[in-house]
Amino acid sequence: MSHSREQWVGTADALLGAAWRYGSPDQAFLDLPGRPSRSGVRSDGLEGYARTFLAAAFRTAHGEDPHNWLERYAAGLAAGTAGEWPAIFDVGQPMVESASVALGLRLTKPWLWDKLPEAVQDRAEAWLREALRHVPAANNWYFFPYTVASFLEAAGRGDDETRRAQDRAMELLEGWYVGDGWYSDGDGRAFDHYNGWALHLYPALDAHLNGRPITTHLREHLKSFHLLFGADGAPLYFGRSLTYRFAAASAVALGAVTGETPLSPGHSRHLIGKTLQYFLDRGSLSDGLLSLGWHGPHEAGLQPYSGPASPYWASKAFVCLLAGPDHPLWTAREESPDEDQTLALPGPGFLIRRHNGVTRLHNHGSDHVRPFEGEYATEDDPLYSRFAYSTTSGPTSKHNVADNHISLVVRGDRSVRRRIHPLGAADNWAASWHRPVFDANQPMVPGLRIESVTAVWGDQELRIHRVIGAPPGTRAELTGWATDLPSPLVGVRGWTGEESRTAPQGTAFTTTTKVPVLTADVEGTVTLAAVSVLDGTVAEADWDARVDEILLLTLDDPDRDTTARPGGA
Template sequence: MSRHVPAMQTGPEARAWLAGYADRLLAGVRPYTSPSGSLITLPGAPGGYGTAVDGLEGFARTFLLAGFRLAGEDGADPTGLAERYAAGLAAGTDSAHPERWTRPEEHGQAKVEAASLALILDLTRPWIWDRLSPDVQERTVEYLASVVGDPDYPDNNWVWFRIVVETFLRSVGGPFSADDVVHDLAAHDRFRRPGGWFADGPERSFDHYAGWALHLYPALWPRMSGAAEVAAAAGDDLAARSASDREHLARYLDDALALVGSDGSPLIQGRSLTYRFAAAAPFWAGAFAGVGRPGQLREAATRIVRHFAEHEVPGPDGLLTLGWHHPWRPIAQRYSGPGSPYWASKGLLGLALPASHEVWTAAPEPLPADVGDVLTVATAPGWAISTTRDDGIARVINHGTDHAVPGADGGDSPLYARFGYSTATSPLLDAEAWASPLDQSVALLTATGQATHRTGFEPVQVSAVGAAAVLGSVADVHWVEADLSVPDHGSGRPGAATAAGRITTVSIVRGAWEVRLARVSESSADAVALRIGGWAAGPGLVSTLVPLLGDVAPVCGETTSDDATPLAGPTTTPWSRYAPVPDGWTAVGICLARTPATRRPRLELTTGQAVVTWPDGEQTTATLP
């Protein structure tokens, strides 16, 4: 199958198309707006936080999109967005109104939505806030002010929600806490990692939140009224911080661009995937911050949105659903409700910039996947990124991310702890995949086939010479009896762990191929076999796994799963099973492509070294740990 590359649009063409797409989304939710306008409760089963929170999310997250449209058109408002959302504000902030909003002190999710309210009230100040009656302004301040001094903010991207709210409050004469801002900026700084990356909290939580939250808000915050005063009150130099944030964003965008498939698909990895084209947000953040090449940033962002549009998102009713290309409820975390997908509005942030901005006037530029193969290592998340031009697929081989800390012994999250992710495949996400890893795994098996988990692994340094990326890790693998009563927030399930052994894994990556070496030590008597799983590939893709090395001849097979991913069609996962558990190194070649591989790599093992000869004759020598 040949790759699909959308034709590049000029800036005016792209802006007009995105504006029409945004207007369709805003029109789609109107029938589900409550009489007062304060709640937008979309169809479908309620989210884990209840219908009241769902209705607030529907309002706040579409308010983001309405605000972008108003700001980018300098207040021109042919469909009456400002009036409708102002009416909703009036009712939602009225504690006596039957359609009033859940308050931040009543439910944590309201703290998230409060940030969207504050951000857009600042961005659209002349057309909404300045026209609100004094009593509605007073009620809005009182509603938002409940976050001030609240100690119950998670130690992750949520710190920016409070910074944004308190900055808006300061700008309208409301209360704010310099101590809160000091605390939250310090947390943000703790999340910084090399190469422009952020972890979403103290764990190895690397995902789209690095871009659509932890880079986005710092790019927008300096533009808010009152930001300089809030920063100064917190003892922070806003100009210096903004310069540092822009430099960090510029480095991140290099990796982020390589992680977009030529068809516009984002990497299918991490929680909150139902936000879909929110993955375009960091590219618009680059435009706001003045970093990156405007024509390329626009192309990346618009191509991501067009990817979903070409897969009929939204559906005929104009609604975003819990899903990816089509409705698929299992993609949701506990916090996800029918209004949650509208955080995708962040992917249309560029509409807040006027047509005269350079992001709209610059000539279009191709993405890295359009120009040639890309091979790089993102040190912070421990990813080898390999994007191949001939099929347009971006692949990640993962030796640094598990949404946990070193030494943890919980279950693997399929969203984080698998060895591989791509823009063309999804990890298996059915109940079996959470309990017993198969795809993109290296696992010890019990006699009944229960597979181990690797969460808590330690990355290891692997040196190499040649045209390849090489990463490694060592895991004290364990079987887990998961506690299914714990709410699902995307990370691995906790539970009682039983030690199974120690596995060292090395990945040597080039193009569509990974040579994966594994060595088991200290294995439990209950471990009867070693199994290595490849890509879970759907229709139009070929997932190949071939043994390259090992004293024990493996049994090779494949497992077909139905409805185990948010992508259409069944998935097929190849695997090799070695029994008994082999001594020394075992290795396989793993390939994901759109057409069958006609040639495969060769591997020779010498004392302490692995020598890979790639299909084109190039060689890579890696020193094994």
């Protein structure tokens, strides 16, 4: 199936038409049905206005507005800034939405902003400027005031305050860069889709609209990021806010629009089109509205800040419409990507394997542990802490057995993996270590740690874990993929027990699932190894010899840097 610009235009119009059935009489709010967020219904209604405005802005950015969407948003802006919209405050949801409002106004400036009465412009500026005067969350949120400032400058209302907001965001972004085109989402090691739909998108789009060079390593990012999609268009199920769905393709689209991409126009069109179609074909719409979930509704995968209009950050993918009908993104021959690739990324600590149309990410670097939480934060985060993620499976709920995980059970308490310390990634392997963290009744075991390596060949995954400092009576448990696909987990070294456990809450891909489990009693220092396959069978091979080969390259390499680990051991 060939994907076209008309498909994207038609989808934007259909989404906007369905959402506007819930517009308030003054058009300042879109009060979509569903559970309210923790921010309250007025904030949720603003979110409905702002996020759909972003879709309308990309849809009409070339001056084509046959459905008069911009009339509605102009009326809503006039009413909202007359006291209807909630005020912007520190680390509050209205600050998030101010960026979508500002970017929408910037993209449609000749047809909306320039035609507003000066009094409405002044009120809008006053509301937006509060984003520059309040504190964002310590992550990608700094690009919300950045985007507001960028619009005010484009509207001839820039000053020292707007320039400070822009400079501060870019200064922080530079400090969050770890290499390979990847940024951490704030201090620490949080790598996920926010790289594409926020940390690259806002500053790179601003530079493009201003005719300046793009300085966010977007091209380098897309060298690896484009692999995080399955052949069917599914984005990797990894990280938070996954209800934004096809927003995952926005960085690919922006790369094509700006030319700042290693991908051909035909490859980019194929990828973004498949991603859009993936969700449209799998129940993401309910009565024309994007639901809170992945395919359909999926409560377990949501965050507390998610409200009925949250999924409409998917609007960011419509950045592709900035490419006009004659752009190579739409005129070049569509191209399917190479199906078989392996890429190690030492910066974020990732090992990416794309094979038979499915991408697996082996995670040895992203943990989403905030610096102030310290080494022993005890809450499991399934969206970041697991050793592996894919485009055909999702992690289990924190209330179910953890998939793709190694845990230690000491005196009845089961450990979780929180802060991850990368040890390197190259060729077909990635390695890390972590301290097993227990609950408040047993916060730590002195000297206890686990060193881990994943190595891949085709669809085969060799998982090696060296447990160091295990007290007597410790049980180790290793789990595999949570999926209804045939997914064996076979012990190679050290494992003595094998079982299967049910995850009754399932995943975003299946309503319920079973997870394979290996077990062993361990004490002191023990090396454990297993082979896992997401969809297939374990190959005939001398896996025990491969364990020694990989250990010599990684954990047992006498030349590797050990300074990052306690005691240099």
